[in-house]
Amino acid sequence: xxxxxxxxxxxxxxxxxxxxxxxxxxxxxxxxxxxxxxxxxxxxxxxxxxxxxxxxxxxxxxxxxxxxxxxxxxxxxxxxxxxxxxxxxxxxxxxxxxxxxxxxxxxxxxxxxxxxxxxxxxxxxxxxxxxxxxxxxxxxxxxxxxxxxxxxxxxxxxxxxxxxxxxxxxxxxxxxxxxxxxxxxxxxxxxxxxxxxxxxxxxxxxxxxxxxxxxxxxxxxxxxxxxxxxxxxxxxxxxxxxxxxxxxxxxxxxxxxxxxxxxxxxxxxxxxxxxxxxxxxxxxxxxxxxxxxxxxxxxxxxxxxxxxxxxxxxxxxxxxxxxxxxxxxxxxxxxxxxxxxxxxxxxxxxxxxxxxxxxxxxxxxxxxxxxxxxxxxxxxxxxxxxxxxxxxxxxxxxxxxxxxxxxxxxxxxxxxxxxxxxxxxxxxxxxxxxxxxxxxxxxxxxxxxxxxxxxxxxxxxxxxxxxxxxxxxxxxxxxxxxxxxxxxxxxxxxxxxxxxxxxxxxx
Amino acid sequence: xxxxxxxxxxxxxxxxxxxxxxxxxxxxxxxxxxxxxxxxxxxxxxxxxxxxxxxxxxxxxxxxxxxxxxxxxxxxxxxxxxxxxxxxxxxxxxxxxxxxxxxxxxxxxxxxxxxxxxxxxxxxxxxxxxxxxxxxxxxxxxxxxxxxxxxxxxxxxxxxxxxxxxxxxxxxxxxxxxxxxxxxxxxxxxxxxxxxxxxxxxxxxxxxxxxxxxxxxxxxxxxxxxxxxxxxxxxxxxxxxxxxxxxxxxxxxxxxxxxxxxxxxxxxxx
Ligand SMILES: Nc1ncnc2c1ncn2[C@@H]1O[C@H](COP(=O)(O)OP(=O)(O)OP(=O)(O)O)[C@@H](O)[C@H]1O
Ligand SMILES: [Mg+2]
Numbered sequence: 191x192x193x194x195x196x197x198x199x200x201x202x203x204x205x206x207x208x209x210x211x212x213x214x215x216x217x218x219x220x221x222x223x224x225x226x227x228x229x230x231x232x233x234x235x236x237x238x239x240x241x242x243x244x245x246x247x248x249x250x251x252x253x254x255x256x257x258x259x260x261x262x263x264x265x266x267x268x269x270x271x272x273x274x275x276x277x278x279x280x281x282x283x284x285x286x287x288x289x290x291x292x293x294x295x296x297x298x299x300x301x302x303x304x305x306x307x308x309x310x311x312x313x314x315x316x317x318x319x320x321x322x323x324x325x326x327x328x329x330x331x332x333x334x335x336x337x338x339x340x341x342x343x344x345x346x347x348x349x350x351x352x353x354x355x356x357x358x359x360x361x362x363x364x365x366x367x368x369x370x371x372x373x374x375x376x377x378x379x380x381x382x383x384x385x386x387x388x389x390x391x392x393x394x395x396x397x398x399x400x401x402x403x404x405x406x407x408x409x410x411x412x413x414x415x416x417x418x419x420x421x422x423x424x425x426x427x428x429x430x431x432x433x434x435x436x437x438x439x440x441x442x443x444x445x446x447x448x449x450x451x452x453x454x455x456x457x458x459x460x461x462x463x464x465x466x467x468x469x470x471x472x473x474x475x476x477x478x479x480x481x482x483x484x485x486x487x488x489x490x491x492x493x494x495x496x497x498x499x500x501x502x503x504x505x506x507x508x509x510x511x512x513x514x515x516x517x518x519x520x521x522x523x524x525x526x527x528x529x530x531x532x533x534x535x536x537x538x539x540x541x542x543x544x545x546x547x548x549x550x551x552x553x554x555x556x557x558x559x560x561x562x563x564x565x566x567x568x569x570x571x572x573x574x575x576x577x578x579x580x581x582x583x584x585x586x587x588x589x590x591x592x593x594x595x596x597x598x599x600x601x602x603x604x605x606x607x608x609x610x611x612x613x614x615x616x617x618x619x620x621x622x623x624x625x626x627x628x629x630x631x632x633x634x635x636x637x638x639x640x641x642x643x644x645x646x647x648x649x650x651x652x653x654x655x656x657x658x659x660x661x662x663x664x665x666x667x668x669x670x671x672x673x674x675x676x677x678x679x680x681x682x683x684x685x686x687x688x689x690x691x692x693x694x695x696x697x
Numbered sequence: 698x699x700x701x702x703x704x705x706x707x708x709x710x711x712x713x714x715x716x717x718x719x720x721x722x723x724x725x726x727x728x729x730x731x732x733x734x735x736x737x738x739x740x741x742x743x744x745x746x747x748x749x750x751x752x753x754x755x756x757x758x759x760x761x762x763x764x765x766x767x768x769x770x771x772x773x774x775x776x777x778x779x780x781x782x783x784x785x786x787x788x789x790x791x792x793x794x795x796x797x798x799x800x801x802x803x804x805x806x807x808x809x810x811x812x813x814x815x816x817x818x819x820x821x822x823x824x825x826x827x828x829x830x831x832x833x834x835x836x837x838x839x840x841x842x843x844x845x846x847x848x849x850x851x852x853x854x855x856x857x858x859x860x861x862x863x864x865x866x867x868x869x870x871x872x873x874x875x876x877x878x879x880x881x882x883x884x885x886x887x888x889x890x891x892x893x894x895x896x897x898x899x900x901x902x903x904x905x906x907x908x909x910x911x912x913x914x915x916x917x918x919x920x921x922x923x924x925x926x927x928x929x930x931x932x933x934x935x936x937x938x939x940x941x942x943x944x945x946x947x948x949x950x951x952x953x954x955x956x957x958x959x960x961x962x963x964x965x966x967x
Contacts, residue, residue, distance in 0.1 A: 557830075558813040561799075565807045568796035575751060575790075576808045576877055577782030683800035685838070687845075687854035 205268055214260040221256040225249045251308050255318065262325050271329035278329060282322035289315055313657045349673055353680030356635050363635060371541055375534045385533045387649050389540055389605060393598055394645050396544040398625040398637035400594030403551055405623065406632035407560065408587035409567025410460070411468040414475025415622055417455075418448040418592035420482060420614035422599025427495040427609055428488075437501035441600050448596025449589040451478075456588040460581060463570075475619055482611040494610025498603050500532060501539060540601050547594050548634055554590075556684045563587050621645075624662060628669055630676025639677060702764055704729045704913040705750075705881055710759035712745050712937075719745040720756075721937035727881070727930070730911040732903060734918055734928035738957065742937040743917045744791055747883050750915075751788045752777030765880055782811045787879035789870045791886050791917075797859035801850055801869060804858050805841035806834075808876035813837055844872035847902065864895040871902065875910075882906065883915040888923050896920065900927050925949075933957070 230249050234241045262274045284306055292300035307315045356363065374380060374388055397419065404412045425447040429440045459470045482489045489495070554560040562583045565573050570580050603609050625644055629636025643665065648658040669676065703726035712720040720742040727733040735743050749756040752775060761772040763784050770784040780786050796804050806813070816833030845851040848868040853861065858869060867887055874882055884903075888896050904927055907914055918924050924931060924945070931948045933941040941951040948954055 557817055558810050559817075561803060561807050562810050562814075564799060564803075565796045565810075568798055569794050571753070572790070572794040572796065573807075574753075574778045575781055575788050575794075576810065576873070577778050577780075578807075578810050579778050579782075681798055683803055683855055685802060685806060685834075686800070687802050687838075687842070687851070 205265075205270065210261060210264045210268075213264060214257045217260040218253040218257040221253050222249065225252045248309060255308065259321070259325075266325075266328055266332060269332065271332040274325060275329035275333065278322050278325035282319060282326055285315060285319040285322060289319060313660075316651075346673070349677070350680055353630060353633065353636075353678045354682075356633075356678050357680050357682050360635055367635075367638065368545070375537050382530065382533065385530065385537055387646060389533070389537050390649070391641050391646050392537070392540040392544050393602060393605075394622065394625060394641045395638055396540065396547050396598045397595060397622045398629065398641060399544065399547040399551055399634065400591050400598065401622050401626050402632060402634070402637060403554075403563075403594070404587055404591035405626050407551075407555065407567065408563040408584060410584060410587060411464065412471045412588075412591070413468045413616075413619055413623065414455075414471035414473070414478070415591070415595055416614050416616070416618040417475040417478035418451055418595035419599040419602070419618070420478055420611070421451045421592075422448040422596030423603040423609050423614070424482065424489060424495070424599075425596065426600030426603045427498050430499050430603075431495060431497060434499075437499070437600075437604055441597060444600035445593045445596040448599065449593035451596075452589040452592025453585060456585045460584045460588065472616070472619075475614075475616060479611050479614050482614070489611075492610060492612075494608055494612075495603075496608040498607045498609070500607060501535070501604050536601075536605055540598075540605075543597050543601060547597075550594075551634065559583065559586055561684060621662070624666060627676055628665060630679030632681060633676065633678040636676055636678035703727060704764055705915075706760075706762045706764075707746075707750075708760040708762075710746065710749060710761065711757050712742070712749055712754055713757045718937050720749065720934075722758075723934065723937070723939045725932050725939065725942060727913050727915055729880075729913050730907055731929040732907055732914045732916055732927055734916045734924045734931045735934060736918060736921075736924055736931060737934035740936075741934040743934055744885055745937075746934070747788060747885055747915070747917065749773070750780075750883060751786055752780040763881065781877060781879075785878070785880040786883065787874035787877045787881070788883040789867075789874055789885055789887060791889070793866050793870055795858040795866055795870060795873070798857060800855050801845070801858055801861065802838070802841055802854045804869060804873050805844060805876045806837055808873045809837045809840065840876060840878075844875055847905065848872045849898075864891050867891065867895075868899070868902065871906075875906065879912060881913045881915065883917075885917045886919060887916070888918060888920045896923060899923070903927055 226249060229252065230245055232243045232245060234243050258277075262278060265271070265274050288303035288306040289312065291303040308318060309315055371388075371392075375385055380388075397415070401412065401415050404410050404415070422444040425444040426437075426440045429435050429443055430437070455471070455474050459467060459474075462470055483492055485491070555564075562573065562578050565576075565578065566580060566583055573580055573583075602613070606613075621644065625637055625640040627640075628644065629638070629640035644662060648661065673679075705727040707726070708724050710720055710723045711718065723742075723746065725733075735746065737743055745754065748754045749759075750761060750772060752772065756773055759773065763770045763772055763786065765784055770780075772780055772784060772786070775784065781788075796807060799807070813830075813833055817830045841854075842851065845854055848865075848871070850861075850865060850869060850872075853865070858866065861869065867890070871882075871884065871887060874884075887903075888899055891899060900923060903914060903916070906912065916924070916928065928945060931941075931943065931945055932939060933948060933951070933954050935957040940953045940957055941948050943951070
């Protein structure tokens with residue numbers, strides 16, 4: 191094994207090439223042992239039995255990648271970033287180009303570029319592509335730091351500075367993002383698919399912001415958040431289909447119902463803490479889904495509820511032809527009829543709902559309840575000694591978080607026009623929580639970024655879609671290893687004296 | 698000892714954990730504008746007594762009467778957080794319990810939660826930023842500033858509490874308790890881990906609290922120099938029982954106290 195000291199002068203030392211090759215060779219052997227059984231043979235269904243396809247080329251490719259990858263690692267460790275940079279960058283660019291060739295130059299180019307891909311499975315090529323990029327980035331960092339590798343604490347501090355900068359600039363970043371969100375549906379290239387994606391992303395952003403109140407501020411780990419989403423959706427669907435009430439009347443009702451469900455769950459379970467609370471909320475989420483599934487008379491069971499009314503533009507419908515004596519949206523505004531109108535409208539509805547959630551959170555953080563939530567997260571016993579009622583304070587957090595899920599749920603129902611218990615599985619809770627965790631507890635911009643990574647990216651890159659859960663798991667593992675507090679986690683005090691704004695923790 | 702009704706009267710307080718009697722039939726009285734020290738060897742039941750007083754434990758037997766200016770409270774019947782919010786009993790902890798990720802100023806503002814909660818119309822007015830709430834918040838900041846000046850932390854008001862040095866954290870915890878505007882302040886070993894200079898500063902702070910704010914102070918302390926210097930009245934516990942009660946001089950001369958402390962030292966040296 192080569193020496194692994196991290197002194198600036200290390201690159202003056204001569205490189206032990208033999209040791210490096212030996213190490214890389216050993217890695218290749220290990221990879222061979224692993225892949226010869228798993229990759230080399232694939233069983234096939236052939237008429238009249240089972241056939242075997244051999245894939246020795248893939249095994250060889252794995253070994254080669256492992257061999258060169260290991261050499262790159264050793265070179266980085268020994269502070270020789272230049273060759274790694276050159277090779278990794280070339281490799282990464284070629285791979286990325288070939289992978290995206292279909293999107294950019296059309297299918298003909300795709301067929302030609304295919305030969306550059308190391309494996310037939312696109313996802314594996316993507317993974318290798320990401321690895322190549324990360325090698326290039328590591329090499330770049332090493333080049334900038336003149337041979338001093340970035341240590342863990344430094345990275346933490348750096349990420350915290352990034353988080354702090356994002357918070358500081360969120361005064362500009364927020365409005366900029368908002369401006370983009372507002373003009374987005376009016377951009378010329380935006381079609382139905384983009385609009386749908388925007389609506390989907392905004393729904394998750396809103397849910398992330400709502401859950402952030404419960405998890406990020408109050409520190410209550412809630413694994414059953416989707417239950418409140420379901421309560422909101424069903425409240426809306428039932429009210430809308432049975433009583434023919436409009437979206438704008440049902441919306442607050444759905445929120446109130448969900449908040450009520452939050453109180454109902456909160457009363458018995460909020461004396462539990464941490465893992466125990468997580469388990470009980472997980473159970474509650476499943477319970478709600480199973481009730482929806484089995485209470486056939488009320489919820490229509492697995493068949494779901496269909497024919498839910500779309501929201502009208504404050505009473506004006508989005509139809510091509512209006513019934514006698516009324517006007518439709520396009521007539522009223524003198525527009526050409528387009529099916530897109532109603533989706534643009536839906537987009538703005540969810541944008542507004544999301545903004546309300548965001549403004550509410552920003553505001554309430556500076557109010558006594560918000561501070562009490564954070565204090566409870568920090569130390570419940572100290573809170574009690576200061577006369578803060580822990581039960582009521584937690585209940586408000588739970589109920590308010592649930593209310594926003596309820597709003598989002600009723601929006602979901604009106605967008606889909608059909609809901610069934612299948613939409614409210616545990617996975618949804620996990621994804622929403624994943625968004626909060628990845629973005630950074632308590633960070634509003636973090637939620638947007640994390641939604642981009644976990645929701646928008648897999649939708650945009652279709653190939654990634656079927657491996658979405660794999661990627662989701664991988665991202666979660668990486669974030670736990672590299673930055674457990676989340677990408678943009680950084681807390682600004684809610685009130686400042688401004689005497690000396692030197693913050694603690696920095697020398 | 699000065700005459701006058703006691704602020705706090707504890708009668709026959711007993712706290713059992715299974716077979717262990719941590720506090721055994723203790724009665725005592727503490728007055729306004731006085732520092733009452735509670736001393737005793739490790740495991741004597743001092744912290745347990747505080748926990749009963751502040752509602753963290755329900756005492757097995759006993760009565761704790763607090764003669765609050767508004768009305769008397771029987772503390773043993775009250776929920777923990779109400780003892781702080783209604784009866785006005787504030788405390789600190791043997792192992793400091795600040796809100797580590799919140800700033801120093803925020804720690805002091807959170808302590809004024811109930812007052813601010815009312816001012817914010819239980820969040821309703823507050824959400825719309827009405828003037829009533831803003832002025833209440835301004836007053837809360839003024840009170841926080843007042844205590845920050847007293848504990849010399851004004852310059853560090855925007856630091857995270859966790860990044861303060863140990864001595865500052867101890868004083869901040871006392872200031873936070875004072876921000877609840879209590880009638881009785883219970884301090885669990887506030888001088889533990891302080892250097893002599895910090896300890897002298899703490900004595901001054903406690904005397905200031907007693908003389909200027911005229912509230913009762915219950916002080917658990919191991920450091921005899923601190924106790925003898927500032928306590929008006931000393932209660933000695935040993936194995937959960939009260940073995941002595943009186944002024945510093947009376948206690949110092951009490952044979953039972955000498956036995957308890959010397960006996961402990963003998964045990965230590967063997
Ligand atoms: N929750 C509990 N359950 C069981 N036993 C307890 C509990 N709390 C305290 N005790 C026991 O009660 C006795 C008194 O403990 P306490 O913490 O009140 O002592 P103390 O006088 O504060 O000591 P120290 O000076 O070390 O802080 C000890 O024997 C302790 O083990
Ligand atoms: Mg103790």
